[in-house]
Amino acid sequence: MERLLVAVCLLSEIFTLSSCLRQYHFVNQSLNWTEAQIYCRQNYRDLATIEDPEELKQLINGVSSAGVGSDVWIGLYNQIHWRWSDGFTGKGADYRNWNTTDSDPDFISANQFCVNIGDGGEWWDRSCGNNFTSICYRGTQLDPELVLVSKSLTWSGAQKHCRENFVDLVSVRNDMENRKIQSLVPQSKRSWIGLFRDPDLFWSDGSSFGFGFWDGGKNVIGSMTVICGVTSVQRSGKWKFLSCDQRLPFVCYSPVTVKVLVKLKLQTDESVDLNDAALKASLQQRFQEELKARGVNAVTLRWSQQSDGRVFQKEKKKKGM
Incomplete structure (x- = not known):
């Protein structure tokens, strides 16, 4: 069985290389x-x-x-599925105020998944790793009390800070709420809000x-x-x-189909006939399962028969052994 497992590992290495072409x-x-x-x-x-x-x-x-x-x-x-950090999905959850002058959301370099608001009230999508001030809220989703966090943080850092000290990053449902949030943004700055999306x-x-x-x-x-x-x-x-x-x-x-011939050397009990049809089928299934467990898929295994119709040949003992 130990040699069988060694052979399986060998197959895994070979087919990992060839099956992905x-x-x-x-x-x-x-x-x-x-x-x-x-x-x-x-x-x-x-x-x-x-x-x-x-x-x-x-x-x-x-x-x-x-x-x-x-x-x-x-x-x-x-x-593209925009979501609010606090999970808000009610009326106004689809409100947006993108900065259309710059064609936002513009997903520059395929790396902008978080949203901030400028002092003019427009929204931009930006890299979540950038540092900005943020707008949190306390109270309830429907009656929030807005709080400016002046420390510059990444979006996830701002989310963590808001959740630890208040409720969450703010959600925005309409123009009136957007103007209230806009009034808190420092001049010529931008602040994170709760809108984001997964990659x-x-x-x-x-x-x-x-x-x-x-x-x-x-x-x-x-x-x-x-x-x-x-x-x-x-x-x-x-x-x-x-x-x-x-x-x-x-x-x-x-x-690309790649054919690989692998020779196996197995040690068995003298009473075991490796050419038995049931045993060959069982071994082949075991190999297939081991390869699949190692993430090697789309591989078809077949036994290669010798001229006498047999797959396995008994190894001759060397002289002096």
Whole structure:
């Protein structure tokens, strides 16, 4: 059994490397993101997933060789769901007063998930790690007493401070409340309010989002609830978000099938016939389960038969042993 486990680990290392390979396919047909997703799923595996710099380089080389410099859809998308820190969902929860002059929320560098208010009453989305003053409240959601916290904190720091010393960061339900909050913001400053959203970055094929290569510009959200990802040769492969309704060429991917022959050396009791059909099936299932437990999926295991139809051969003893 010890040798069996060693063999399983060997299989795991091999298939971890080979099972994640992707082949990219550029499609020079202008579709919206959803249509492109459907096309890729019908003809390949899905819209392109990119999980490391090497995959990005491979994808961009393919698009470049096709002579296309425009934006192309990839499988990335971002769901937009604004929420209030204190959980308020009642009447007025969808009130917004964005600074439309600067096209906010503009999601610069795909890194702005928290909201602050300026001394003119307009709202901006900003990186949650930036430091600003904040507006807390005490009392109740429906009858709040506003409090300015003059110490500059990150959004999560401000939330923690408000919850420990008051109730929470303030929620804003209408123009009247917005003007009251505006009056507390220091001149030429901005203050955190309770509006925020989770990153919610996803790949179309369900892969976990980790690697990112963002363009430093704006990703104008407006009133959209989903925005979709593009890349471009002209931006050296950097990513940004556009309205999913735009019509663009796109990149699909298909998994690369890799065949790996692994020789196993197992030690068993003399009475055990490893070529017994039931035992071979049991061993194969065990290997499959062990690989899956190690996060290695989409792998098909088959026994390789020798010329005599047997899978396992008894090892001959060396002379002098």
